[in-house]
Amino acid sequence: MPRYAIRLQELTKDFPVGFWRPRPVRALDGVSLEVEPGEVLGFLGPNGAGKTTTLKLLMQLIYPTSGRAEILGRPAGDVEARRRLGYLPEQPYFYDNLTAEELLVYFGRLFGLSAHDARSRAATLLDRVGLGAARRWQLRKYSKGMLQRVGIAQALVNDPEVLFLDEPMSGLDPVGRRDTRELIRALKHEGRTVFFSSHILSDAEALCSRVAILVKGRLVATGRLADLAFEILGWELIVTGTDDGILTVLGLDAVTTVADGRFVINLPVDRPPDQLLPELGRHGLRVVSLTPRHESLEEFFMRLVEHPQETAS
Amino acid sequence: MAVIPQIALQVFRESVRDKVLYNLVLFAVMLIAASYLIGQLTAGQDVKIIKDLGLGATQVFGLFIAVFIGIGLVSKEVERRSIYSLLAKPVRRYELVLGKYAGLVLTLAVNIAVMAVALYAVLGYMAWVETEEFRQSWEAPATDPAMLLAIFLIFAQLMLVTAIALFFSTFLGPILSAMLTFGLIVVGHFNADLRNFENVVDSRAAAYLAKVLYYVLPNLAPFDVKAEVVHAQPVSLGYVALTTGYAVTYIGALLLAAMFIFARRDFK
Numbered sequence: 051m052p053r054y055a056i057r058l059q060e061l062t063k064d065f066p067v068g069f070w071r072p073r074p075v076r077a078l079d080g081v082s083l084e085v086e087p088g089e090v091l092g093f094l095g096p097n098g099a100g101k102t103t104t105l106k107l108l109m110q111l112i113y114p115t116s117g118r119a120e121i122l123g124r125p126a127g128d129v130e131a132r133r134r135l136g137y138l139p140e141q142p143y144f145y146d147n148l149t150a151e152e153l154l155v156y157f158g159r160l161f162g163l164s165a166h167d168a169r170s171r172a173a174t175l176l177d178r179v180g181l182g183a184a185r186r187w188q189l190r191k192y193s194k195g196m197l198q199r200v201g202i203a204q205a206l207v208n209d210p211e212v213l214f215l216d217e218p219m220s221g222l223d224p225v226g227r228r229d230t231r232e233l234i235r236a237l238k239h240e241g242r243t244v245f246f247s248s249h250i251l252s253d254a255e256a257l258c259s260r261v262a263i264l265v266k267g268r269l270v271a272t273g274r275l276a277d278l279a280f281e282i283l284g285w286e287l288i289v290t291g292t293d294d295g296i297l298t299v300l301g302l303d304a305v306t307t308v309a310d311g312r313f314v315i316n317l318p319v320d321r322p323p324d325q326l327l328p329e330l331g332r333h334g335l336r337v338v339s340l341t342p343r344h345e346s347l348e349e350f351f352m353r354l355v356e357h358p359q360e361t362a363s
Numbered sequence: 364m365a366v367i368p369q370i371a372l373q374v375f376r377e378s379v380r381d382k383v384l385y386n387l388v389l390f391a392v393m394l395i396a397a398s399y400l401i402g403q404l405t406a407g408q409d410v411k412i413i414k415d416l417g418l419g420a421t422q423v424f425g426l427f428i429a430v431f432i433g434i435g436l437v438s439k440e441v442e443r444r445s446i447y448s449l450l451a452k453p454v455r456r457y458e459l460v461l462g463k464y465a466g467l468v469l470t471l472a473v474n475i476a477v478m479a480v481a482l483y484a485v486l487g488y489m490a491w492v493e494t495e496e497f498r499q500s501w502e503a504p505a506t507d508p509a510m511l512l513a514i515f516l517i518f519a520q521l522m523l524v525t526a527i528a529l530f531f532s533t534f535l536g537p538i539l540s541a542m543l544t545f546g547l548i549v550v551g552h553f554n555a556d557l558r559n560f561e562n563v564v565d566s567r568a569a570a571y572l573a574k575v576l577y578y579v580l581p582n583l584a585p586f587d588v589k590a591e592v593v594h595a596q597p598v599s600l601g602y603v604a605l606t607t608g609y610a611v612t613y614i615g616a617l618l619l620a621a622m623f624i625f626a627r628r629d630f631k
């Protein structure tokens with residue numbers, strides 16, 4: 051068993067940009083990172099940071115300009131390593147004319163499963179991602195969210211030890227997001243290593259043992275999310291069951307009215323919700339949701355550049 | 364190598380569900396059937412007309428199938444990004460190229476067989492309805508087995524064209540690949556003119572260039588033995604073997620080049 055499930059060493063990738071006189075533009079700049087077996091790593095970064103580039107290098111869909119990527123102790127692209135990994139590309143797309151079941155059987159056969167085993171594996175996986183009823187539909191009839199679920203199912207077809215998921219939550223409705231989170235948690239419990247990219251902080255908060263933050267092709271921080279000191283900017287509280295008179299009594303101003311007597315209250319950072327919640331209850335208000343407003347990854351990065359000592363790495 | 368048959372079967376499955384393919388095959392079969400009516404208009408020439416039109420339709424529609432589906436094999440897969448999940452499987456890139464090619468050859472073989480059956484059916488019907496006396500006037504019997512040689516060479520030609528289409532689509536987009544492949548098909552049918560270019564121009568450089576092009580560009584004219592078969596002139600098996608050998612060599616070179624380019628490509 052290799053020490054690391056995934057290991058990047060000074061991984062660098064330049065893309066030529068420009069038609070007449072192409073110049074190299076650095077998409078990924080000396081990224082080194084280790085992921086241990088059984089770990090769930092959130093690979094975070096704003097759009098265009100180089101997350102997909104890193105994943106494509108790991109899948110050897112593109113070749114590095116310099117540096118190395120290893121999966122399970124073998125160089126990226128090695129066929130033996132690929133037997134033991136699963137990959138969900140960003141906004142996956144498959145063959146229009148195939149059904150979900152046929153696609154999974156096809157991919158299963160590529161891993162050397164017998165026709166019978168591939169079929170039963172396809173059925174199990176499609177049930178697991180909630181597509182059991184649609185498994186005989188041609189993929190052209192699938193919505194974006196359903197394709198994402200097929201994408202997850204196909205990444206699991208070989209019962210992989212390591213999973214690479216590129217923006218697994220994108221294009222999903224709230225139910226889909228919840229299901230995907232549950233699935234990633236289950237995969238973690240099964241002892242698999244999961245490397246998933248996202249530009250949404252809350253996805254990582256819900257799932258990751260560790261995060262790595264990539265900005266403009268450079269790894270700016272790695273560590274446990276709690277240690278990374280994301281600044282909380284306030285909370286968004288949604289309540290129901292009152293009129294805005296009471297809210298004024300409570301001294302809450304930043305209130306937006308939604309339909310059906312619901313209100314969105316933006317709590318400033320100096321008014322933490324812990325004190326307010328019991329008061330709301332006394333006035334007969336019901337809390338619909340409470341969400342912290344973090345600084346974004348970009349803001350975190352800007353702060354990191356300006357005051358490096360404030361954040362752990 | 365075990366994955367190649369799987370990829371080939373997948374190509375076959377995908378292309379037999381393609382509406383474009385259905386339309387092309389259906390149209391070709393209809394044209395072959397309609398050649399019977401056209402044959403009726405030309406007294407005494409009817410069997411020749413049907414053979415000529417039927418073999419012509421098989422070739423032309425086969426070319427359309429080879430180009431349109433051949434191009435779609437790789438470049439569509441890259442453009443729509445379905446290749447991302449495929450290449451993350453234990454599939455080497457050269458296996459993908461070979462599997463795709465094998466799948467398309469299989470698709471073409473089935474289509475050619477359908478068109479050949481349609482052609483023989485029309486000719487068989489023709490022979491059945493005509494009088495014995497009338498049949499005697501034909502240069503060759505209606506269901507002449509020699510037509511199979513012509514059909515086989517059409518198939519060899521389509522295999523070559525498919526390799527050209529596949530080669531271009533490993534590094535170009537679908538539209539450019541289709542244009543270049545069609546360009547080479549046209550050039551390939553008039554290739555013999557390049558050989559005799561020195562008789563037409565004075566410039567030695569131009570003649571030399573024409574000679575080089577003659578040897579480098581695919582030569583498709585030898586695959587066309589329609590006229591010989593229709594007029595009951597013999598086509599020797601040696602000629603068929605030589606032409607097939609040429610196709611196999613050319614296809615081998617194209618596939619090697621396609622695998623080489625494809626293996627080094629970045630899928631951005």
